[in-house]
Amino acid sequence: MAELQIPQSRLACGNYVGAQWVKASGSRREVLSPYTNQVIGEFFESTSGDVESAVKTAHSAFAEWSQMPLKERCQILFRWREVLLRDLEQISVTAALECGKTVDEARAGVLKGIEILEFATAAQNFDLGGQMEVSRGVTCAYQRTALGVVAGITPFNFPAMVPMWMIPLALVVGNCFVWKPSDKTPLTSTWIANTLTEAGLPKGVFSVVQGGQTTVEFLLDHPLIRAVGFVGSTPVARSVYQRATLHDKRVLALGGAKNHIILLPDADPEVAGSGIADSFTGCAGQRCMAASVLVTVGDCESLIEKIVNAARTKQPGVNMGAIITRQSRERLVSAINQAEKEGVRVVLDGRHGHPPSAYAQGNWLGPTVLDLVRPGSTAACDELFGPILSIIRTKTLSEAIHLQNSSPFGNAASVFTRDGGLAQRVVRESRAGMIGVNIGVPVPREPFSFGGTQASKFGHGDITGHSGIEFWSERKKITIKWNQNSDRTWMS
Numbered sequence: 001m002a003e004l005q006i007p008q009s010r011l012a013c014g015n016y017v018g019a020q021w022v023k024a025s026g027s028r029r030e031v032l033s034p035y036t037n038q039v040i041g042e043f044f045e046s047t048s049g050d051v052e053s054a055v056k057t058a059h060s061a062f063a064e065w066s067q068m069p070l071k072e073r074c075q076i077l078f079r080w081r082e083v084l085l086r087d088l089e090q091i092s093v094t095a096a097l098e099c100g101k102t103v104d105e106a107r108a109g110v111l112k113g114i115e116i117l118e119f120a121t122a123a124q125n126f127d128l129g130g131q132m133e134v135s136r137g138v139t140c141a142y143q144r145t146a147l148g149v150v151a152g153i154t155p156f157n158f159p160a161m162v163p164m165w166m167i168p169l170a171l172v173v174g175n176c177f178v179w180k181p182s183d184k185t186p187l188t189s190t191w192i193a194n195t196l197t198e199a200g201l202p203k204g205v206f207s208v209v210q211g212g213q214t215t216v217e218f219l220l221d222h223p224l225i226r227a228v229g230f231v232g233s234t235p236v237a238r239s240v241y242q243r244a245t246l247h248d249k250r251v252l253a254l255g256g257a258k259n260h261i262i263l264l265p266d267a268d269p270e271v272a273g274s275g276i277a278d279s280f281t282g283c284a285g286q287r288c289m290a291a292s293v294l295v296t297v298g299d300c301e302s303l304i305e306k307i308v309n310a311a312r313t314k315q316p317g318v319n320m321g322a323i324i325t326r327q328s329r330e331r332l333v334s335a336i337n338q339a340e341k342e343g344v345r346v347v348l349d350g351r352h353g354h355p356p357s358a359y360a361q362g363n364w365l366g367p368t369v370l371d372l373v374r375p376g377s378t379a380a381c382d383e384l385f386g387p388i389l390s391i392i393r394t395k396t397l398s399e400a401i402h403l404q405n406s407s408p409f410g411n412a413a414s415v416f417t418r419d420g421g422l423a424q425r426v427v428r429e430s431r432a433g434m435i436g437v438n439i440g441v442p443v444p445r446e447p448f449s450f451g452g453t454q455a456s457k458f459g460h461g462d463i464t465g466h467s468g469i470e471f472w473s474e475r476k477k478i479t480i481k482w483n484q485n486s487d488r489t490w491m492s
């Protein structure tokens, strides 16, 4: 990772409207790299006028795009995939630079985004509408139609992947898409927009508006925006859901997480050791699928040792990424300090590591394991969003499942065991939306859709897979009777 060079000149980043980069009229903001805290780019916040211009442009492009045959829209998305793969390394480097993860992690994120794109292109094979003769001479049919102008609002931690959960699915069904990237990681949007245009997307179908909370509010209040996809923290997801639904929009807002892993004493030590360590240290713990609480059942001493030893091999700045901001790192360190004051045992301490000298000014925190964490404490309940694993010890599987299900979140959960019956019980009884068996990051691959439950999701359905296609579209139902002498039924 030490090969990642911090650019000396600032990367350009603006609003993208009508296939052109334009400067928004709000205040200037800087983009810092978590690797060094150097300024690597800048952007301007979008005012209501800037949002108006993007939405109006998208609205004007809607008729032509939505009436283009599905197969033609898919051809453009096929070409987009080729261009993204061609530019994979540069996109990954930009994402890594601005969000602090390793280039390998950033690349994996782009590839997962491309998997959604591949699923979207398959819409030409599965989304054929449908029709049936419902009685003699009477046919019912459905056609899928686009909603209109829709918006996506995304978090910092996956600058390419999370937007690509939404963009391909929303576009393939014929919507025009306005994207507001995270104000911490706006730079990757230049790659997404430029590659879409290169692939042949008509002008105006895709726009980018940069900004923070106020820009989001302009989008949520805009009467021409029909649907909003949001991914971010739970408090913001909840307020976005409430504000946009108040304006009669369709909303799916994915929130934060506190993922529990149940560890049984019979688990395979190698599988559990590396699987759980990778889960809580990957992306420096800044992913909504990261393990956060390890719930052990009975005597798991030697397994805990395996996890701690595997986590010890992760070195910030070498094979592990940085924390997004200085303030976020300070918040994580205070949470560890607080837990220590409360009597928790810090069995692996990431507070005092030394990153490579090139990145000495970055926001680094090594893997941290807290043992004997009390249920109900901050370390047990709050989303910390860093490489911190809280261990809570229980005596029975029932106690462990109860503890897991008492979390208000419901994104992911996992169990590590060699006993299929016990694993099945956890799958059956867990309230989380995505469950893993002997896997620390149980991200469903397409077409199995992505989405949690409870305070990890506001709105109905999932953001990817068939559910995503449903979210971004409507079914128009048509009942046809050409021959008036055909059957008369209770409906005709």
Ligand code: NAD
Pocket: 153, 154, 155, 156, 157, 162, 180, 181, 182, 183, 184, 211, 212, 213, 214, 216, 217, 231, 232, 233, 234, 236, 237, 240, 254, 255, 256, 257, 287, 288, 383, 385, 411, 452, 456
């Ligand atoms: P965030 O909630 O701070 O920001 C998300 C987006 O909302 C950004 O575009 C940001 O500019 C905007 N925003 C911030 N504050 C706002 C406000 N008050 N009103 C309106 N918009 C606002 O989240 P983040 O820190 O960028 O990302 C980390 C969070 O995202 C974590 O909680 C993580 O669990 C969550 N996340 C969830 C999923 C999931 O699938 N459930 C996936 C990735 C990240």
